[in-house]
Amino acid sequence: MEQKNIQQQLKHILTHTPEDWLKLTTHRLDIYQENQAKTQFLQAFEELMNSEISGAAFTERLAQLPTAYDYIRLGHPLSSVLEWSLAQLQGLSADRVICFQSLSMPLLAIARTNSLAGKVTQIAYSGALPPALDQDLIKKVYDYQIEWLPVKDPSQIQDTPGYQASASLVYVESNFDWTAQQSVLTATDSPIDYLVGLDAALGSVLYIGPNQEESSIGAIQHVRRRETVAITPLNAYRGLQRLANEPLEQAEIHQASNQKEVADNIRSITGTKGEVLVASSGLSMQYAIMMGLVDYAQEQHPGKPIKFIVPPNCYGGTNDQARRLAQSLDQVSIVDLPVDGDNDMVSSVEQVLSQLSKEDAVPYIIAEIPTNPRVEVPNLEGLAAALRKSRQTPSGTAAIAPVFILDQTFCPNVPFLSQQSDENNNNILAEGYALAYASGSKFPSGGKCTAGYCVGNQQSQAMMSKIATHLTLCDNEATARQYAKLAEQLPSMLERIEKAYKNTRAFVAFIEKELPEAKINFVSEDLAQRGFTPSVFSLDLPTKGDTHQERETHKRALNHKLIQMMITQIPEESKYCVSYGQLKGCYWTIPATSTQGTTKETDKDYIVRVSLAPELDLERHQSVFSDFVQKHI
Template structure:
């Protein structure tokens, strides 16, 4: 096929695409093969292209693209495939980003770890957010910068050469063998990175992992704008939204919900805001406590993205280290905090503690008075000086309604930054944006965090702000209604399957405001050995999930999210949210997320069928 025939196929594809391609942020695990996560969608899409089949029915049968919308989704995959075709590349050599900065940072990170030199070349202007001083002093990246008038004159370089250029229209620009990476900036949409065939193949996986952990792919709506421009051969024209109004409304709601008054930051995803928090704190520590070791204290079994990202940051910086914080199951968060902070005081280190309350996936809440005492205790270093007080970085995605940060909040006397994944309750699953806010004692840290959010170009998109402005006013009501359904479902499971262990908040904790709508289910098992019992339980988890998604197909889904507007989501943390967690810390249990709007009686009936089949 000629290029115009390919573009015509893409035009038909976007006209016929399933609505979920544009609107869904949760991925289906029942049509997902983890080993083929980065290739299966494109391989089958290529087959449709060859057979000239762009029907909605066929497109709807394609498997899940990647494993998280952050890493990629159907429209980003199609956009990358299209640009690859236009440039004679393999689809995996093209990677789209919502950020204009992160593709550059991704190459710099790989080259730092492999001790390879990097040259950044640009024609007109560097992206205004690309803060060269911060990249060198805080991220530890090494590179040189070169401005040129004509890219054809760029000479060979012993290392990697990145060309940054801005585009308003379709372009095919692989014009010089001396260039390894082309970062094409599409204003208000994001960027697309083209990797030369001669670049080391390890870059592809490394860069995809940066996109997975520190930013997001170009959003579905922006990918659609780009694809329409490609097929119509026009300039990119994003939808014009009232972003200033939406932004002001969202930040006002965040402060109202959290009982805070300082600046709220909104990022393209929960991990985007977490990355800005980590790098902002490192930046501040370099100025406030020059030369001291920085310790990020992280639960080893927490959400895999948090765990993995923290370790990835530490891998790049000699003075940053990860310290484990066992928090649930047989471990108590308060005791762990006490032990860790006592040890770090002996080392005269800077303690930054990242923790989820309630914990994930076991939905446990520590004794908050005791936690406050452990965090606020004044400790001494070996030389008799006062140890550096911790900053508590609280992931309160499960319960964003709890006011930890207000002047009367339980953590008001501790430097605390709270953040929330916006793909959960804030948007009800309609976008990935996440937010962070600090209490009065930690408010001064928002400025360095904001600086790194800007550097990474990871602020929420215009459409994300609009979605949050629409959804957040109903968030507290949705949380309350979802909790009622969850409590009713949990009570029913207790009644019909009393041998199951359910991890959920107590009635007493709920009365204090901890009203999550997610619980974990440890099903009763059998067998003569631990291995037999574990094997049986894992099979039983899948049997339950498959029954639910089969019998209640319009509401029950096999996916990892929660806080959704409708239905019931099922997953197994060990094989989804804890994907990069160490095997011994994984939880092979069923995690169930209940919404404010579902057919509870139908779910009860199907669960009873499951129990009677045991």
């Protein structure tokens, strides 16, 4: 499509952009089909663009388009429109344009994809590469086969010493011009397979050449899904303004003061004194943790096998990312850690660590407390004892001490790592090696951004330094706007957690009275007194049927009926989406079809997970739940 026509269309879209496109971080799952991510949105978007609708009605129709992605961090309406627009300019399909917030990750995504396919990646560049892109570190820790080709001009690539026609060729365009047509990629005689455009102010654009296989598109998109984030809504909007030749939306200011305020707040809440790291998302943070610990193990325990110990039914992003890392590195493998239901975290940790001591392995444990979605808290003193227990290898030497990596998203108020005295004795991870991280998109920001953060106890500061290195290498640090949102919301977090817990406890008590045969997973009163005050619970509805399959089918249908009643009768507060710690309302989801994503089918939980906010109409939710019981149970 001609640039002039694109600009006219984009000016129209920018004038009528729905407010939620810039502000929302939680997406509606009732109008989303995962197997049509982005595609369904763009089909409806193109139909709307070709219609005669205008004015306020056009804005309303934009707001009603199908959900593009289930998580804001991996894509959203504005990123999809930006990619569609850039693809139109190049004559490519929209799935061959992927915008990242990070400048480094598109290159690492291509290298990972090629590495698994046994291909060498050659990266040609004529300007400056991202400054944090440490070539030696990428080779040493990530084990990607990359050859770097400095060139004066892309037309000279094939004449550059070292060029291999059999390699996968990437060309990096520094100071990227968003409005230019990239003939270096689409020319019939071009050797370039991928073009990466860098814009230090906004992010990066990856164009996948027309001759590249479809499988590479999915593989690269999956890196954006698990190890980084899409270009943020604000920067996507600014990218569209660039394309439309419009004045840019102003970026956030005062980043340095916001960074300090955020770090001070997190130290105060966690009771730690060391480095605070803030990433573009919880999974971006987790990826830096995992790669930093691989780097640390390679230096401190050279040649030893690295074992990431992960609950098989935990959050799907954690599960998938860990297994993807093991797929990429021969030195790394995954060990299951059963923690929910009939399994006990303490016993599982003891059993796994005893086995790994016999293998003289480096043990890294990733676990959620409370667990998700069963909201269980292990015996904390027993867990501390199991982690600190001395073990020996078969040769009689001391086994490598474990590192406990705690995802405390459900209870970010508990000072597990604190060096200070804690009246509830919850600081069980103050000794030994321990890290704690949380999704900042939940309580820390109240759903205002997608950031994530990490702290370490006193003994783990050398590891934190490694993690910081890989967070920087991947260019996955939080953006200025994310820091601003965290600085705005963190000071009220503890108060919001307390209020949301009280609402949740009241709703749980109501359901127990209204539907006593239901199984509710929530913390006990004793745990709440100890400081574990989550505002999320899971609900296993009573079912019926003569066989297990009939009972399961009936229960799954009930789950959807309950959610449908809530979101249709209380649309201003109840929402079918994946989140927690929001400022207002009530969120409903089914972990097996959302948060547990790639988890093995046998480990999934087909139950309802409910998350309450500090502000909501509790009586209205109780009333609708009563109607549900009368009509469907």
